[in-house]
Amino acid sequence: MPLTKAGQFFSSGHTNNWAVLVCTSRFWFNYRHVANTLSVYRSVKRLGIPDSHIVLMLADDMACNYRNPKPATVFSHKNMELNVYGDDVEVDYRGYEVTVENFLRVLTGRLPPSTPRSKRLLSDDRSNILIYLTGHGGNGFLKFQDSEEISNMELADAFEQMWQKRRYNELLFIIDTCQGASMYERFYSPNLMALASSQVGEDSLSHQPDLAIGVHLMDKYTFYLLEFLEEVHPASQANMNDLFKVCPQSQCVSTPGHRTDLFQRDPGSVLITDFFGSVRKVEITKDTINLTSPVELPVQKSGRGDIQIESLTYVDQLPVSEIIHQA
Amino acid sequence: MAAHRYGLSLVFILIFSLLAHPSSCDTLEKANDNTGEKQSVSDAPQEVNTDGSAAVEDLNERQWQSTDVEVDRSDGTKDSETFTPAAAKDQFQEELVIRPLHSGDIYASFQFRTLWDIDFLQEGQKVSHYRLFPKSLGQVLSKFSVRELHISFTQGFWRTMQWGQPFIPSPPGAELWVWFHDTVSDVDGNWKELTNVLSGIFCASLNFIDLTNTVQPSASFKPLGLGNVTDHRFLRYATLPREIVCTENLTPWKKLLPCGSKAGLAVLMKSEKLFHSSFHSQAVHIRPVCQDEQCTSKAWELRQTLNVVFDLYTSGQGKKEWSLFKMFSRTLTEACPLATSSKIYVDITDNPEGELFELTPATPLLSQAVVLGDRRTYSVYDLTRAETFGQLRSLNLLLRWKGDSGDMLRPLLHAERYVAGFGLQTGEIHTVIYNNHPYRAFPVLLMDSVPWYLQLYIHTLTVTSKSRDNKPSE
DSSP states (O other), X not given: OOOOHHHHHTOSOOOEEEEEEEEOXXXXXXXXXHHHHHHHHHHHHHTTXXXXXXXXXXXXXXXXXXXXXXXXXXXXXXXXXXXXXOSSOOOSEEGGGOOHHHHHHHHHTOOOXXXXXXXXXXXXXXXXXXXXXXXXXXXXXXXXXXXXXXXXXXXXXXXXXXXXXXXXXXXXXXXXXXXXXXXXXXXXXXSEEEEESSOTTOOOOBOOBOTTTOSBOOBHHHHHHHHHHHXXXXXXOOBHHHHHTSSOHHHXXXXXXXXXXXXXXXXXXXXXXXXXXXXXXXXXXXXXXXOOSOOOOOOXXXXXXXXXXXXXXXXXXXXXXXXXXXX | OOOEEXXXXXXXXXXXXXXXXXXXXXXXXXXXXXSOSXXXXXXXXXXXXXXXXXXXXXXXXXXXXXXXXXXXXXXXXXXXXXXXXXXXXXXXXXXXXXXXXXXXXXXXXXXXXXXXXXXXXXXXXOOOOOSSSOHHHHHHHHHHTEEEEEEEEEESXXXXXXXXXXXXXXXXXXXXXXXXXXXXXXXXXXXXXXXXXXXXXXXXXXXXXXXXXXXXXXXXXXXXXXXXXXXXXXXXEEEETTOXXXXXXXXXXXXXXXXXXXXXXGGGOOHHHHTSSSEEXXXXXXXXXXXXXXXXXXXXXXXXXXXXXXXXXXXXXTOSEEEHXXXXXXXXXXXXXXXXXXXXXXXXXXXXXXXXXXXXXXXXXXXXXXXXXXEEEEEEEETTSGGGGTTTTOBOOEXXXXXXXXXXXXXXXXXXXXXXSOHHHHOEEEEEEEEOOSSOOOOOOOOEEOOTTOOOOGGGOOEEETTEEEOOOO
16 A cells, blocks of 8 residues: 555655765865765755764865965855855865775774774764765775875775664665776675666766866756756755756766665655755654652852862973083 | 874964964953953851851952852741842853964954853752853763863865964864873773763764874973963863864854854854864863962863864955955854953964955954964954944954965974875875974974884984984983
8 A cells, every 4th residue: 555645754764864975086176076075065955964973085276276266165066156165064075084994994993992983984884974075986996195095995894884883774775986897896885876877888967167267167967957956946846866866968968867776665655854854854743741859959069179279370481590500 | 202293283373373372362361361260159147157257258349240149048038039149250251263364365363262260079969050151061070070172173285384373273073182181090981981971962973082092291281270280181172173063063062162153252152064064163162270379279271262264265256355255255243241351362463554455343442462373463342342343233344455475484383294205115194394493493282193003113213403314312
């Protein structure tokens, strides 16, 4: 029997959303990769995922780069229409911290104990995770920082580790690089859905240059993805089939591909906001609960068992005689 | 063995200005600190009796009234609805100092200061209620037993000869120095974990600080706060000169403020304007200070400072006319409601008759203070008073230059560094220190930290002053 609206509402099975957004390229002429990542970051934040649930990795700094004619901005549309950098961005891994090792450690959770929370992917078995990668890639690999690469087998194994450790409920993988479809060929874990901007043997192309900034601002696939996501709001019913139609070959020149065989639900029933947003499932109740005993504050001791009688002083900043005699 | 440091030669200016710094801080704040530091402490009735002397101090007139508290101990009935919060033991002050520079640029320095009468490191007292002091920093201080923490992120180079001395000097990139409490057994371990935690808080790559770029200065750094312990084993210093400062560092910095960036002076902090400047530096300084005049107990002071120099040509479009709107693309409409004092100071020392520049709106309040050894006069705008905002309910200071400013006073101490030669065999590093005082000599302490890959030959060190070689003493 067909699912009712309420039944459908509670059927997706996830309770929280995470996003891992990675830009792997360095150097000023790869401005568009940073702009790609920031556009997805902006959409994901707008649709409700908080900064604490987003791990943003940018391999180079474009906004405050000395070559940027407008500092603290990263634009996605020419004529500086839309600043995707914004005023409240939080980058978790930046510069030389974006390495293959750190990326895999974030995914699998095997980080050193002193890593702060904002740099960890603290997902559980009811988390839906969105992973977005962009940069320069080839057949079966993605280049990090111009010095190392991650292969599609490593990525598939990382996802399998995540599945074994129950670190995700469902995972959406989007990649915007040349020959991007090769990166999801080797996946073998369940509940994975993948999208790529181009097939094996094809290049993903960049969109528009801006003459004032002097570089290409975005890649074609992510540009149309951003346009599509700007139409999505937290209550929208757009589903994955609409996402597969983003950027057909007439617009993108390359052929975007997708893979859904490992995914258990029908893509037509998967909402965009299941991955890009953080729609909280709220059940409204009219019952009231009586709180019985009031909270008792702990007694505030004065804490000064033995009062220091001698007065404290500031230290002399440049005790010349002491320094001369010390050496 | 003196530790050598590479990268910034302004370190001894740090030392020198630190001499002047405590005084400048106190006098500036005395100018605006019209309320006393005394707070009313809530005591249970029992403690007043045993203590004898009144533990409750005078409650001075304040601009906001803290709620008086008596802990409700006698009333144990279940349906008592009164919930009395503890007395406020922290206060917050914000100020902005604007100094027009002779080259036509303008120097704006924000300072947000939170004072909290509590002792993190005291045994048996676990702090669980944070009001104005940010919880993330409070937990860091207690977990790692930190006595003092100074961290700064700077973009740009401070041009002493054109701009004078900065209020708080900072090297380009990131700088972190920490004094640990003397109860810490493993200082290096605490240091490593502290840098990782701070890298998460400030969205910076501070985790690249490790033992290869940390130094333990043995003579130059002294605690800026209270305390008798100056054992240098508990001091760690590191810089990351290549660290970039951008909006992602400003965002968590703004989140530490009690009013965030929603009210008070922090609404002026728009990253598109702040980073389009010649110099930008944001810092967090935490240290213990005296709670009152007698200085028998400690309070924690958190100072968040942001110094920015706007360039005449890039931000000013070449016109020697500055306003709050031109600098920050915002005007002020209110003070932060949680602040006891919220003021703007404009430096008018060089403009006693108004012949150099014109400042509108006019204000009757004036303040004088000794800053970095100089007596300066300031026009004060008090944001806690409604009449400051005028009829339009918004304050936009306008500073229009009228005449040519001429030359500014040469700063007393100044340093330069340059590289000569090339390669490891013939390369040289020259550090030149200038003393522009007509007759006085000053002791100067130079700390240089050299990265491990740069091999300096100590026997080639020559110290030349007035064209005569000096022989370093043993």
